[in-house]
Amino acid sequence: MVYSKTGRDVMIKSISKILNDSMETFLPRICTGCESRLSNDELVICNDCLNDLVQVDEAAIKEEYDNQFREFGFVKDIFSLFRFEKGESIQKIIFSIKYGRRFKTAKYLGELLGEGILQNRESWEYSFIIPIPLHKVRLSERGFNQSEYIATGVKTVTGIAIDNSIIKRVKYTETQTKKHKTERIDNMKNAFGIIKKENINGKSVLLVDDVITTGSTINAVADVLMKNGAKNIFVASVALA
Numbered sequence: 001m002v003y004s005k006t007g008r009d010v011m012i013k014s015i016s017k018i019l020n021d022s023m024e025t026f027l028p029r030i031c032t033g034c035e036s037r038l039s040n041d042e043l044v045i046c047n048d049c050l051n052d053l054v055q056v057d058e059a060a061i062k063e064e065y066d067n068q069f070r071e072f073g074f075v076k077d078i079f080s081l082f083r084f085e086k087g088e089s090i091q092k093i094i095f096s097i098k099y100g101r102r103f104k105t106a107k108y109l110g111e112l113l114g115e116g117i118l119q120n121r122e123s124w125e126y127s128f129i130i131p132i133p134l135h136k137v138r139l140s141e142r143g144f145n146q147s148e149y150i151a152t153g154v155k156t157v158t159g160i161a162i163d164n165s166i167i168k169r170v171k172y173t174e175t176q177t178k179k180h181k182t183e184r185i186d187n188m189k190n191a192f193g194i195i196k197k198e199n200i201n202g203k204s205v206l207l208v209d210d211v212i213t214t215g216s217t218i219n220a221v222a223d224v225l226m227k228n229g230a231k232n233i234f235v236a237s238v239a240l241a
């Protein structure tokens with residue numbers, strides 16, 4: 001199938017974005033975690049659910065880095081906020097920002113992530129933020145990329161711009177979670193392609209994702225960026241599985 005970015009596609013995309021964004025303003029204010037009504041002082045997640053979230057400590061972040069990233073050498077450092085636990089609030093929240101159009105929640109979590117980065121990763125220097133891209137087909141199925149909304153929150157806090165003009169997902173991949181490590185790496189081969197090489201050459205980047213699960217998607221993106229002259233790749237996610 002051949003896709004072309006015609007004016008019509010762009011228009012439909014922007015209209016649906018406006019509708020999505022405005023629809024949320026008319027919905028009753030309910031917690032993204034437990035769907036209870038929010039009180040006036042609660043933003044998008046109720047205080048009970050916020051208290052349920054377990055922060056990831058530095059030892060766990062280091063362990064994740066050692067297990068998923070160190071051997072490849074594409075990613076310089078990672079940071080994450082919460083431990084992803086099945087059956088807990090965090091799973092419901094991540095699910096809702098991925099499939100339930102909870103854009104405000106995604107942005108709010110991005111702001112928390114941005115604050116976490118400023119407090120815990122002062123040494124990170126990067127020129128722009130790149131949300132992990134979705135393939136066009138998945139993007140049109142889902143209608144949005146949740147990582148882009150998270151990245152918007154990170155941008156609000158850090159003041160660093162988002163750049164979606166550098167890398168795109170060129171291969172539609174099956175879900176990775178049931179595959180073995182080598183299969184996952186094979187599956188991600190040639191999944192991403194560079195759009196504008198001149199924009200990445202010599203630059204450091206912050207990649208933003210919702211959850212770091214196996215690291216194979218992030219390593220594939222970082223691999224392509226490094227091969228095209230990136231200086232350093234940092235990675236931040238809302239949750240760590």
Ligand SMILES: [Zn+2]
Nearest residue numbers: 031034046049
């Ligand atoms: Zn709640």
